[in-house]
Amino acid sequence: MTGGGNELAELSVRVVLYHRNQDGELSPVYPDSxxxxxxxxxxxxxxxxxxxxxxxxxxxxxxxxxxxxxWLNRHRVLAFTNGRCRVAGYELRYHDKFGVYASEET
Structure with a gap:
């Protein structure tokens, strides 16, 4: 038997979510804050x-x-164009109500 249940341990990352406009400029998903x-x-x-x-x-x-x-020194950036971005072969989507979720690339 191998040690621990590390394969089942939760892995997490802190991110700040941005929208990228047509000019490539970034703004936070909640720009009024x-x-x-x-x-x-x-x-x-x-x-x-x-x-x-x-x-x-x-x-x-x-x-x-x-x-x-x-407060932010462990955060990474996720920049969404039209509600989508790609990371590690997956398309991530952002929805105001549902948050961030992934779909596998084809």
């Missing part, structure tokens, strides 16, 4: 997204502006 944490969430695998998505985001850099902020 002065607090970026209002546009933040935690993605957990396998509950919200596949583990490959969480691992890819954990491997990405924390933005320099976030690294200096004690």
């Amino acid at each position: 002065d607090d970026l944490l209002e546009s933040a969430t935690v993605l957990a695998a396998p509950i919200n997204v596949p583990a490959a998505v969480v691992r890819a985001l954990l491997d990405s850099e924390v933005p320099a502006d976030f690294a200096e902020d004690p």
Whole structure:
């Protein structure tokens, strides 16, 4: 018997969600708030997204502006164009009511 149940352990990453407009400019999903944490969430695998998505985001850099902020220093950025972005072979979608969810790329 091998040790532990690590394969079943929840894996998570903190992200700040942005919308990318047609000009490539980013704005938080809740632009009326002065607090970026209002546009933040935690993605957990396998509950919200596949583990490959969480691992890819954990491997990405924390933005320099976030690294200096004690509230955001573990957050990554997810930028959605038309409610979609791609991470680790999965298409992530954002919906105001349902949040972030993944569908496998074909």
